[in-house]
Amino acid sequence: EIKRISVPQLMARKGQEKIAALTAYTAPFARLLDPILDMILIGDSTAMVGYGLPDTLSISADQLAAHAAAVVRSTSHACIIVDMPFGSYQESPQQAFANAARMLAASGADGVKLEGGAVMADTTRFLVDRGIPVLAHVGLMPQYVNTMGGFKAQGMTDESAEVILRDAVAHEQAGAFGLVLEGIAEGLGRRITDALAIPTIGIGATPACDGQILVTEDILGLSGDRIPKFARQFADVGAVIRTAVEQYASDVRSGAFPAPENCFGVKR
Ligand code: KIV
Numbered sequence: 001e002i003k004r005i006s007v008p009q010l011m012a013r014k015g016q017e018k019i020a021a022l023t024a025y026t027a028p029f030a031r032l033l034d035p036i037l038d039m040i041l042i043g044d045s046t047a048m049v050g051y052g053l054p055d056t057l058s059i060s061a062d063q064l065a066a067h068a069a070a071v072v073r074s075t076s077h078a079c080i081i082v083d084m085p086f087g088s089y090q091e092s093p094q095q096a097f098a099n100a101a102r103m104l105a106a107s108g109a110d111g112v113k114l115e116g117g118a119v120m121a122d123t124t125r126f127l128v129d130r131g132i133p134v135l136a137h138v139g140l141m142p143q144y145v146n147t148m149g150g151f152k153a154q155g156m157t158d159e160s161a162e163v164i165l166r167d168a169v170a171h172e173q174a175g176a177f178g179l180v181l182e183g184i185a186e187g188l189g190r191r192i193t194d195a196l197a198i199p200t201i202g203i204g205a206t207p208a209c210d211g212q213i214l215v216t217e218d219i220l221g222l223s224g225d226r227i228p229k230f231a232r233q234f235a236d237v238g239a240v241i242r243t244a245v246e247q248y249a250s251d252v253r254s255g256a257f258p259a260p261e262n263c264f265g266v267k268r
């Protein structure tokens with residue numbers, strides 16, 4: 001029996017072994033990723049990647065919990081973390097706890113991730129003290145798209161870098177088990193990683209992070225023609241799917257599919 005990687009085991013990777021993480025929203029991807037990765041995130045990026053929405057703001061806790069349940073059901077090895085969606089935790093620590101507990105109960109995931117600077121540290125503390133592991137997400141926070149005026153790298157000035165460093169420290173002190181660093185200056189990512197005792201997981205941060213995460217569709221050529229600067233396309237799965245679907249459609253149109261072996265009650 002394979003035992004799932006726990007949150008404390010992820011924490012123990014700091015300075016030892018890099019954490020390899022990706023997103024998954026559905027069973028087929030979760031099944032493929034699980035034996036290889038240390039952590040799988042059910043990201044609210046599924047709003048954009050899976051639902052074709054322009055940003056991550058309009059996905060609900062129930063939707064993400066349903067995706068998380070599919071991922072948990074299809075995995076046995078990786079640690080499973082689910083994003084808290086916009087509007088499900090910003091109001092109060094109590095609101096955050098109620099929604100996080102509901103999502104974990106509905107899915108069986110191991111912990112939650114939430115976006116926010118030092119202002120959200122009290123919420124991190126409230127959840128951690130009550131048994132919910134929290135992965136905090138600072139730097140470029142997509143749920144702030146409307147206040148940022150787009151998706152832009154953060155911490156490019158000394159002043160804004162100091163703010164992000166303080167955000168990171170605040171979540172560490174509040175008990176976060178790790179920190180996602182998204183879309184920040186490379187040197188800042190390095191500084192935060194050196195300053196903290198908890199693992200940092202980078203996405204557009206620095207190779208110095210204790211781990212890396214990307215959106216799976218971005219590395220497989222399934223995100224359309226726009227892939228972010230911080231991603232790398234490791235395969236063109238889109239081309240594989242296109243070829244298979246073209247063959248299928250052609251065989252349907254020619255009558256080559258279905259063959260006798262695909263039919264019931266046919267003597268061969
Ligand atoms: O929603 C998401 O996919 C994320 C990233 C960290 C990959 O938050």
Ligand code: NA
Pocket residue numbers: 043044045056083
């Ligand atoms: Na997210």
